[in-house]
Amino acid sequence: MNNFDAERLGPKNHSKVTEDSVIAAAPENSGRLEMGQHALLPTQDAGQLVPRDRVDGTVAECPEFHDIPLPQSVETAGKLEPIVPSKHGDQADAHRGLIDTAAPFESVKEVVTKFGGIINWKAKTQTAERRNNIEHELENEIPKYKKQYEAAKDSKEQVIRNLDSTKRLIEELKLNLERAQIEEQQAKQETEFARLRVEEMEHGTADEVSIAAKAQLEVTKARHAAVLIELKSVKDELEKLRVEYASLVAEKDVAAKRAEETACATKEVDKTVEELTRELITTKESLLSAHVAHLKAEEKTIVAAIDRDQDSLIWEKELKQAEVDLERLNQQLLSEKDLKFKLDSASVLLLELKAELAAYMEAKLVQENGEEVISEDAQEEPKMKNDSDLQAVVASGNKEFEKVRVNIEKATAEANCLKMAAVSLKSQLQREKSALATMRQREGMATVVVASLEADLNKITSEIGIVQMEEKEARENMVVLPKKLQEVSKEADGAKSLAQLAREELQKARKEAEEGRAGANTMNSRLYAVQKEIEASRESERLALEAVKALQESELAATTSDDDATSRVTLSIEEYYALSKQAYEAEERARIKVTAAVSQIEVAKESELRSLEKLDEAIREITAKKEELRIAMEKADKAEEGKLGVEQELRDWRAEHEQQRRTSNVDGVVNSTRVSPRMSSEPKSTDKDATVPILPAPNTDNMAGNDTESDSSPEVKVAKKKKSKLFPRIVMFFAKKNVKASKSP
Structure with a gap:
């Protein structure tokens, strides 16, 4: 890895090959690639190599690498020789530089995995679709497995019931076996007694x-x-x-x-x-x-x-x-x-x-x-x-x-x-x-x-x-x-x-x-x-x-005598x-x-x-x-x-x-x-005065005040009328006085 380094961009920007980018060369070129030859660049597809037409200092036209700046200088034999981009083959031959394309990695997969790439982008969508299909199939299989689980549960309960009945039957059979063994022992005893009795009867003892x-x-x-x-x-x-x-x-x-x-x-x-x-x-x-x-x-x-x-x-x-x-x-x-x-x-x-x-x-x-x-006369x-x-x-x-x-x-x-x-x-x-x-x-x-x-x-x-x-x-x-x-x-x-x-x-x-x-x-x-x-x-x-x-x-x-035979x-x-x-x-x-x-x-x-x-x-x-x-x-x-x-x-x-x-x-x-007190300015003040005593907890002062107010309300109206008539008279009087005063000089 002397002359190679990699720079990884975002997932949307394609990988950018810099001055020391990884270039995988064909084996027949003996590890070197001359100017004008085709270089193989790694793509995002796993195991694929895309040819680069020419190394001329421009952006390489490949479907997977669009923004790849080409190297301006490479290190050859311990020295950096400038590569002059040219559009003509003669200039490329005149300014030919050697590129060390010896692969420091065994495979492209290793390169991509080392620099955080993804081998196959299409495989990701395929795996997602496959995962969705598998999930859909599993969701479809869930009811079937539920039914199988319920059937297994029912069969388990049935087996448990059968096991309980079998245990009870075994216990009953054990009891019957014990009884049969006891009866067998008793029968053996009886047969033994009968055999002994027969033998004794045969022997006559x-x-x-x-x-x-x-x-x-x-x-x-x-x-x-x-x-x-x-x-x-x-x-x-x-x-x-x-x-x-x-x-x-x-x-x-x-x-x-x-x-x-x-x-x-x-x-x-x-x-x-x-x-x-x-x-x-x-x-x-x-x-x-x-x-x-x-x-x-x-x-x-x-x-x-x-x-x-x-x-x-x-x-x-x-x-x-x-x-x-x-x-x-x-x-x-x-x-x-x-x-x-x-x-x-x-x-x-x-x-x-x-x-x-x-x-x-x-x-x-x-x-x-x-x-x-x-003197009246003289004068x-x-x-x-x-x-x-x-x-x-x-x-x-x-x-x-x-x-x-x-x-x-x-x-x-x-x-x-x-x-x-x-x-x-x-x-x-x-x-x-x-x-x-x-x-x-x-x-x-x-x-x-x-x-x-x-x-x-x-x-x-x-x-x-x-x-x-x-x-x-x-x-x-x-x-x-x-x-x-x-x-x-x-x-x-x-x-x-x-x-x-x-x-x-x-x-x-x-x-x-x-x-x-x-x-x-x-x-x-x-x-x-x-x-x-x-x-x-x-x-x-x-x-x-x-x-x-x-x-x-x-x-x-x-053994007895014949005399006793009559009684036997x-x-x-x-x-x-x-x-x-x-x-x-x-x-x-x-x-x-x-x-x-x-x-x-x-x-x-x-x-x-x-x-x-x-x-x-x-x-x-x-x-x-x-x-x-x-x-x-x-x-x-x-x-x-x-x-x-x-x-x-x-x-x-x-x-x-x-x-x-x-x-x-x-x-x-x-x-x-209760009537609002603002009605006092209206002519019907006597109604308000009459409704005031309905207030809660009235006292004698309020009652007296209300009576005086109700008694004096007509005088107030007369005074207001006289006031309305008297003010124009006073104004006219002073106006006449002013007119006379102005005429008097």
Whole structure:
């Protein structure tokens, strides 16, 4: 790897061969590639080599490598020789360079895997398609394998059942084999005894024969004693079974009573569940009604807030208007004072003018008298001039006097008008003061109403908060109640199932009791048969003893004298064999009967054991059912307590909501009858004043204020009318005064 290195680009960009790119050469070129020859470049297809037309410094035209810059210099023999790209073959021959194409790798696959490439891109899509096809086939095969699994499971269960039945059959066969072995041993003993007896009878040895008979008698006695012991044990077990059967019958009756009680309890639980569902529906309806009432209360509060805001705006406007009117009245009072001051000054001026006029008249008379005393004759012409001047002065004085008189009359008229205006303004001021007092009183009442409305609003908001809390609690209860109902219904279903199981167990116990009765009856019949067989065995034993005695007597017959022959019976060998055969057959029959009785006793024991096991299992199940019944009763009691608690909560909730509904209805009636204070600016103020006493918790002050307001409301209207008429008159008066003042100069 001296001269080779690789650079790998992204998956979308094709591999770029740099200056030291890997170039796989053909083996016949001896590891070198000259300029102008074809070079083989690795592609993305596994094992393929794409020829590069020419190494001329341009991009190689190959389908898998499009952006491959060709090397500008290569290392040959330890030196770098430049490769000049050319388009002509002559230049390529002149500037020929050698490229070391000795493959440092064994295969293209190794190169591609070394530099992180993928051998075959098409194989990837093929493998994906193959994988999808395999997954589709596997999905199609899943139901088949499920069916096979279910079939295998069923076959496994069937095999397990067959195995259990086979095990039971093997156990039964083992018991039968043991019985057969016991019977075989007994038969071997009997055959051995018979063989010995025959041999002894053939030999004619009486003592030995008596020994064999005694041994057989002892064996028979032992069997008889064993049968008696088994009979006694069977009787004891039968007595126990009877006692247990009586106890089972008593427990069955108790279980039946408890099952009936549980059935009644389940019915009661069903009734309680139905009642709870009905109560739940009613609570939902009441909750919806409370929600509607809550929404109505919110709407009322919003409307009241809007009305209060509008009333406050109207009151502010009226207050501003009253302030403006008060300011205007103050200005009118100031102007009235100015007019009074002008009137006083005009009256003083009039008096001064009158005094001057009187002084002037006196001076004029004195002057006229003085001029008459002077010589009239010498000075006629100046006298005439003085007369004319005097007449002119008198005329001017008269004119001035007339003007003063006119001015005085005007001033007196103006003073009278001003006095009338002052009187009217004073009356209007009094009315405005009374109106302002009534307005302030109304504002006080409005503030009281606003305070009461705010208190009502706060109360309503608090009630709304309480209702929301209660609604939240009710929702939580509504969320909890279905769970409780589901739990109660589950408990009721559990109690029903327990009652059903108790009934089934009771039926099973009854069946087992009946089976026990049948087993007891069969046991009694078997005991009776065993007793009969025991009696038969005793009879056969007695016959055998008699036969033994007869044999002994026949054996002693040969040794005794002929005198005693009369008291004895002599039997031939054929008769003896016949009798012995009969005795043997009787013994065989007795043995068969005894074995049958023993087998029946064993079967009875097995059935008894099975019945005892079933009885124990039934007792355990009954105790378990008792415990479950007790738990179910406790759960039913708890459910009853929970139901009572829920009913009490529902009653409390209903009472609270009923009380809240009543209070909300009363508040609604009060709010519907209450008129907004903004109606005070309208003509129908008496209606508002009449409805004010309906406010909650009225006092005497409010009543007095309302009466005074209702009494003074017509005066207020008259004052407003006079005010509307008086203001244009005052304006006209001042306008006339201004016009006269402008004309007077």
